[in-house]
Amino acid sequence: MKFSPLVQELIDSLRCLSGVGAKTAQRMAFHLLERNRHGGMKLSDALGRAMDSIGHCQKCRNFTEQDLCDICQSPKRQLAEIICIVESPADVIAIEQTGEFTGQYFVLMGHLSPIDGIGPDDLGLDTLAKHLASGQYKEMILATNPTVEGEATAHYIADLARESQVSVSRIAHGVPVGGELEYVDGNTLSHALSGRKNYSA
Amino acid sequence: MKFSPLVQELIDSLRCLSGVGAKTAQRMAFHLLERNRHGGMKLSDALGRAMDSIGHCQKCRNFTEQDLCDICQSPKRQLAEIICIVESPADVIAIEQTGEFTGQYFVLMGHLSPIDGIGPDDLGLDTLAKHLASGQYKEMILATNPTVEGEATAHYIADLARESQVSVSRIAHGVPVGGELEYVDGNTLSHALSGRKNYSA
Structure with a gap:
């Protein structure tokens, strides 16, 4: 026994999203069907257009249409x-x-x-x-x-x-601004020490 | 500074999924664009058809097309x-x-x-x-x-x-099969006691 074919297809398709397993996909599908059909339609449309026309910048390889x-x-x-x-x-x-x-x-x-x-x-x-x-x-x-x-x-x-x-x-490795030395890991701290700079007030 | 308009639209649309925040939506969008365009197209198609044609069973209200x-x-x-x-x-x-x-x-x-x-x-x-x-x-x-x-x-x-x-x-409330009494909460246990049945071997 499974859900109706189209519901099952929706649940299976949602699993292609990273970090989404069987139960999460089911919850997402029910949420869209029951409470947010408009959002679902918009997502379908945006997904279709994005997959179709977003490519890489010829110069820097960033995503762009x-x-x-x-x-x-x-x-x-x-x-x-x-x-x-x-x-x-x-x-x-x-x-x-x-x-x-x-x-x-x-x-x-x-x-x-x-x-x-x-x-x-x-x-x-x-x-x-x-x-x-x-x-x-x-x-x-x-x-x-x-x-x-x-x-x-x-x-x-x-x-x-x-x-x-x-x-x-x-880029410099070291202690993050606003952090506390006590909680910084040893590796980062040794980078911070070896990368020390002259202090000019 | 934001992503290109279509990438940003995809990220925003993904947030209509339950449990998906800004960072998760971004991760999902990049994953689809970089590694799974085919899955993204299939999802777009399944979503569109599902939002369009899945309704409720006239008798039991379950989802069906x-x-x-x-x-x-x-x-x-x-x-x-x-x-x-x-x-x-x-x-x-x-x-x-x-x-x-x-x-x-x-x-x-x-x-x-x-x-x-x-x-x-x-x-x-x-x-x-x-x-x-x-x-x-x-x-x-x-x-x-x-x-x-x-x-x-x-x-x-x-x-x-x-x-x-x-x-x-x-339906009966009581101790789940395979559970251990020690770890069952008091409320469930009191339900299990008050709902006890005659034991016939």
């Missing part, structure tokens, strides 16, 4: 001499929100992970190599995540940049 | 003299899987909850009253959840049945 994303289209940014390498579109938003960075981005859409079969080509590193060889950039900031995979990816890309005359920097 | 659900269409079940009242379609599946019940169902699609503005009409109790008045049923099993709202709803429906000559029963 145009050929170039808004940042790459901006005339100011096009002349930038700094390029910042991040793992995901959410990282671009996070850095943009600081208001500190006015250069260009390159979005890897992941990190090197040989065990999952994700190699340099999947991260668009051939495109990045061309960007670096163009001579436009003076500095490349590696802003991949401070995880094992993120560090490995940063190392690989740094090697890539050595061939072209681009100076390479890595 | 036909006028009557499979159970209500079954010739054997149509002559049943027992009707079982449950809160949700998932409860129908749970009871069907026991294989113990061959009567009809009536799905309330919720429980009485004056604070949320859910009254007898929203649960289709007028339809249920007509079913009971038809004289087909000899027994009604109240299988609403053993929660405060479920018990209140059961009480209300029992009152409804008193007018027509239908005997009313409630």
Whole structure:
């Protein structure tokens, strides 16, 4: 005994969303059917259009429905001499929100992970190599995540940049602002110590 | 700074799913765009058709895309003299899987909850009253959840049945099979004691 065919199909389809199992999919389906048909229709429409027309920016690989994303289209940014390498579109938003960075981005859409079969080509590193060889950039900031995979990816890309005359920097690791030393893990603290700076009041 | 308009629209639309907040919606959208476009298209299609054509069974109020659900269409079940009242379609599946019940169902699609503005009409109790008045049923099993709202709803429906000559029963509350007495809460245990049965080996 199962639900009616279409209800079952809806529940099964919802499981393609990351982190959604059988019970959650069932709860979502009932919620939409019983309380939010309008939202369900809107979601169906947005999903269809998004899957159909969102691609990657030809320059920075970020998600966009145009050929170039808004940042790459901006005339100011096009002349930038700094390029910042991040793992995901959410990282671009996070850095943009600081208001500190006015250069260009390159979005890897992941990190090197040989065990999952994700190699340099999947991260668009051939495109990045061309960007670096163009001579436009003076500095490349590696802003991949401070995880094992993120560090490995940063190392690989740094090697890539050595061939072209681009100076390479890595975002600082250390104690988060507003944190308490007591609760910071040892690894972070040793990074904070080794990365200490001259203190000028 | 936000994502491109269509990406942002997809993220916002995903938030109509129950239990999905801003960060989860973002993760889901990126996962679909990067790793599962085919699944996303299928979901969009299933959602659209489901929102459009799934309605309620005219007899038992369960979700179905036909006028009557499979159970209500079954010739054997149509002559049943027992009707079982449950809160949700998932409860129908749970009871069907026991294989113990061959009567009809009536799905309330919720429980009485004056604070949320859910009254007898929203649960289709007028339809249920007509079913009971038809004289087909000899027994009604109240299988609403053993929660405060479920018990209140059961009480209300029992009152409804008193007018027509239908005997009313409630599913047994007690110690779950395979559980250990030590870990069962006091309320359940007192139900188990007061509901004790003659033991015949």
